[in-house]
Amino acid sequence: MNGKGGTGKSSICAFLIAHIIENALGSVLAIDADPNSCLPESLGVKEPETIVGTCDEISKNLSKIPAGITKDRFIEMRVQEAVNEAKGFDLLVMGRPEGPGCYCYVNNLLRGIVGDIAKGYDFVIIDNAAGMEHISRRTTAELNKLLIVSDYSIPGVRSARRIYDLARQLGIKFSGAYLVVNKVTGPVEPLAKEIGRTGLGVAGTVPYDEGMVDWNISNKPIFDFHNETIRGEIANIFNNLMR
Numbered sequence: 001m002n003g004k005g006g007t008g009k010s011s012i013c014a015f016l017i018a019h020i021i022e023n024a025l026g027s028v029l030a031i032d033a034d035p036n037s038c039l040p041e042s043l044g045v046k047e048p049e050t051i052v053g054t055c056d057e058i059s060k061n062l063s064k065i066p067a068g069i070t071k072d073r074f075i076e077m078r079v080q081e082a083v084n085e086a087k088g089f090d091l092l093v094m095g096r097p098e099g100p101g102c103y104c105y106v107n108n109l110l111r112g113i114v115g116d117i118a119k120g121y122d123f124v125i126i127d128n129a130a131g132m133e134h135i136s137r138r139t140t141a142e143l144n145k146l147l148i149v150s151d152y153s154i155p156g157v158r159s160a161r162r163i164y165d166l167a168r169q170l171g172i173k174f175s176g177a178y179l180v181v182n183k184v185t186g187p188v189e190p191l192a193k194e195i196g197r198t199g200l201g202v203a204g205t206v207p208y209d210e211g212m213v214d215w216n217i218s219n220k221p222i223f224d225f226h227n228e229t230i231r232g233e234i235a236n237i238f239n240n241l242m243r
């Protein structure tokens with residue numbers, strides 16, 4: 001999942017995860033790769049273990065690393081244990097590094113381990129930070145589907161196009177790339193030309209919903225948010241991705 005800040009990446013990730021779980025479509029690993037994300041909370045997971053937390057703990061206790069194992073290998077092993085087991089799905093959270101240079105390190109780590117851990121799941125859904133950071137670092141060098149979220153605006157769609165262009169220029173491999181237009185408050189037609197320029201297939205459009213505002217202040221997990229229109233659109237997006 002990628003896209004400009006605030007377009008709804010995390011919300012759509014959470015809805016897709018809820019859709020898969022509630023319809024028993026397969027096992028899910030959710031990866032929160034955004035250091036400033038709320039994905040765990042929206043999935044009802046409070047104070048999850050994080051990769052950063054695991055790394056910090058190891059760095060503070062270097063003497064506990066078993067002989068014959070490098071620090072990096074040990075971190076890799078322990079990060080597998082940082083997978084949070086939640087109700088119906090697993091969750092891996094990057095966390096918030098402190099200090100310069102840490103982001104690079106954790107991003108590299110994430111790239112190295114995601115492939116290994118991912119193999120055990122039917123679905124792996126990665127909620128990325130806004131912008132091009134993850135793409136340009138090639139944290140997720142191999143994806144099955146790239147989903148770019150735009151808001152209901154021409155700048156939003158242009159931003160999606162830049163993200164898609166960059167992903168292709170960097171040679172990131174994916175079997176399909178899609179656009180989701182979120183927070184739609186009118187006809188999509190005025191955006192059609194701009195959408196056409198992106199070269200992305202439209203996986204779905206999600207209406208702006210006032211209920212989301214209420215849900216935001218309710219502090220409840222997404223599983224408790226039942227909005228037939230949004231749920232219907234999410235099912236549509238899921239089906240388009242699976243096609």
Ligand SMILES: Nc1ncnc2c1ncn2[C@@H]1O[C@H](COP(=O)(O)OP(=O)(O)OP(=O)(O)O)[C@@H](O)[C@H]1O
Binds near residue numbers: 009011208
């Ligand atoms: N369809 C919608 N209707 C109304 N509000 C929405 C909709 N989708 C998302 N929002 C709201 O928009 C805000 C941003 O959503 P979200 O956090 O999912 O975006 P994001 O792209 O993950 O943001 P960030 O770039 O900060 O990670 C939230 O308050 C969310 O509840």
Ligand SMILES: [Mg+2]
Binds near residue numbers: 034037038
């Ligand atoms: Mg987010």
